[in-house]
Amino acid sequence: xxxxxxxxxxxxxxxxxxxxxxxxxxxxxxxxxxxxxxxxxxxxxxxxxxxxxxxxxxxxxxxxxxxxxxxxxxxxxxxxxxxxxxxxxxxxxxxxxxxxxxxxxxxxxxxxxxxxxxxxxxxxxxxxxxxxxxxxxxxxxxxxxxxxxxxxxxxxxxxxxxxxxxxxxxxxxxxxxxxxxxxxxxxxxxxxxxxxxxxxxxxxxxxxxxxxxxxxxxxxxxxxxxxxxxxxxxxxxxxxxxxxxxxxxxxxxxxxxxxxxxxxxxxxxxxxxxxxxxxxxxxxxxxxxxxxxxxxxxxxxxxxxxxxxxxxxxxxxxxxxxxxxxxxxxxxxxxxxxxxxxxxxxxxxxxxx
Numbered sequence: 001x002x003x004x005x006x007x008x009x010x011x012x013x014x015x016x017x018x019x020x021x022x023x024x025x026x027x028x029x030x031x032x033x034x035x036x037x038x039x040x041x042x043x044x045x046x047x048x049x050x051x052x053x054x055x056x057x058x059x060x061x062x063x064x065x066x067x068x069x070x071x072x073x074x075x076x077x078x079x080x081x082x083x084x085x086x087x088x089x090x091x092x093x094x095x096x097x098x099x100x101x102x103x104x105x106x107x108x109x110x111x112x113x114x115x116x117x118x119x120x121x122x123x124x125x126x127x128x129x130x131x132x133x134x135x136x137x138x139x140x141x142x143x144x145x146x147x148x149x150x151x152x153x154x155x156x157x158x159x160x161x162x163x164x165x166x167x168x169x170x171x172x173x174x175x176x177x178x179x180x181x182x183x184x185x186x187x188x189x190x191x192x193x194x195x196x197x198x199x200x201x202x203x204x205x206x207x208x209x210x211x212x213x214x215x216x217x218x219x220x221x222x223x224x225x226x227x228x229x230x231x232x233x234x235x236x237x238x239x240x241x242x243x244x245x246x247x248x249x250x251x252x253x254x255x256x257x258x259x260x261x262x263x264x265x266x267x268x269x270x271x272x273x274x275x276x277x278x279x280x281x282x283x284x285x286x287x288x289x290x291x292x293x294x295x296x297x298x299x300x301x302x303x304x305x306x307x308x309x310x311x312x313x314x315x316x317x318x319x320x321x322x323x324x325x326x327x328x329x330x331x332x333x334x335x336x337x338x339x340x341x342x343x344x345x346x347x348x349x350x351x352x353x
Contacts, residue, residue: 004035004070009092011053020061036067036326039104039139041131042075042093043112043124043147046085047253049075052110055241063319066326074099078124079112096127100134106325107135111146111239115198117163119151129155140328142233143321146197149235153201156233157209161199168195170247170271171309172220172238181214183226183234183320191313193238194247194273195220201237211235224317231328234321240314244306245299247273251282252295259289278305 005012005022012022038060044052053073060069074094081089109131114122122128128151135142136156144152150161176189193215206213206222215224220238227233239246247270254267269279285297 004068006070007092009053009073011050011057014054015057015061020058022061034067034326034330035070036105036322036329037070037072037103038322038325039099039107040071040073041107041109041148042073043079043110043128045113046082048113049085050088051243051246051249052241055243055246056108056110059241059315059318060322062315063322066323069322072099072102072104076124076127078127080123096131100138104135104139105329106322107131107139107142109142109144109148109151111148111197114147117161117199119147119154119161125151132156136232140325141231141321143236144233145236145241146239149237150199150201152233152235153205153209156227157211159201159205159209161201163199164197167198168200168220169197169268170195171273172217172271174215174217174220174223176214177216178212178214181212181226181230182324183224183231183317184214185320187313187316187320191215192272192309193217193220193223193240193313194242194270194310195223195238196247196250196270197237231324240310240317242310244308244311245303248282248302248306249299255286255289256295274306278302281305 005024016022040053040056042049042052057071060071072094073092074096075089076096109128112122112124116122119125128148132142132152132155142152153159154161171192171194174191174193176184176187176191178184179189200221203213203216203222206225210228211225212228212230213222213225216222223236223238225235251267251270254263257263258266269282274282281297281302285295289295
């Protein structure tokens with residue numbers, strides 16, 4: 001079933017304009033189909049905040065047809081915002097207190113633009129820990145992206161992320177290492193994932209934490225792993241939610257920042273992402289910028305020229321995740337206490353019911 005537009009968030013109209021089905025609450029209430037409520041803790045910076053909304057809303061809306069999806073975006077007040085972005089948040093986002101009061105079936109926590117490997121220095125570190133702790137006991141599963149994965153690994157498993165010599169930036173090939181896990185059921189055994197980060201949790205650290213490693217990459221390391229129970233926490237180190245042009249838009253922002261003197265080093269092009277035709281166009285655009293001209297390449301033009309080699313797999317994994325959340329939250333709680341079944345192990349509950 002589709003997403004439900006339960007408020008006037010502009011993302012809903014943007015998705016309708018793309019031809020996606022988004023129901024009004026009035027229409028949703030005429031259908032006897034179960035609701036699912038998923039929280040989206042959006043910690044992305046101002047320039048990516050609304051794009052990140054759309055990316056996760058799309059994946060959830062496309063993921064499964066088992067329920068009507070209510071997605072509840074919220075953020076942390078400790079994150080510094082522009083007046084325009086804060087107005088968007090004040091108008092369309094919910095507060096953490098409202099989220100706790102109404103409850104959720106599942107939670108997604110995005111990444112954030114923090115390059116400092118010491119997460120404890122971030123102003124949002126303490127409130128983020130509180131939310132992670134709350135979600136452990138109050139939702140079926142919490143899906144963490146990039147920095148959120150690093151935060152969970154440090155907070156719950158005492159594994160601090162490490163700074164890399166250079167930014168991991170581009171699209172990298174991954175292989176499924178645990179093919180029997182229901183999160184990767186039906187997805188390609190080899191697939192691509194975009195990455196954009198300055199820090200990492202190593203394969204060794206995931207193993208030391210007892211995490212179940214589901215996909216790995218020779219270049220990018222572990223991408224997908226779960227908490228030891230197999231589902232309560234799902235960790236992405238990459239960004240499978242990214243749009244086709246997300247890495248390009250990031251390059252564009254960084255290049256302009258370099259030319260404006262805001263950053264010292266000129267950003268390289270993302271690895272394994274652009275074909276020769278697109279690289280030629282972008283390099284020509286760079287030369288014109290150096291001459292003081294405006295950026296003329298349109299997003300629409302490049303969207304049709306850049307290949308997307310990760311979206312189908314991302315949709316498959318998110319679909320599996322949503323489906324498992326649906327099953328777990330539908331289980332009769334009495335069945336959790338059958339002989340020999342651990343009530344704190346969601347996948348074991350499913351196997352026995």
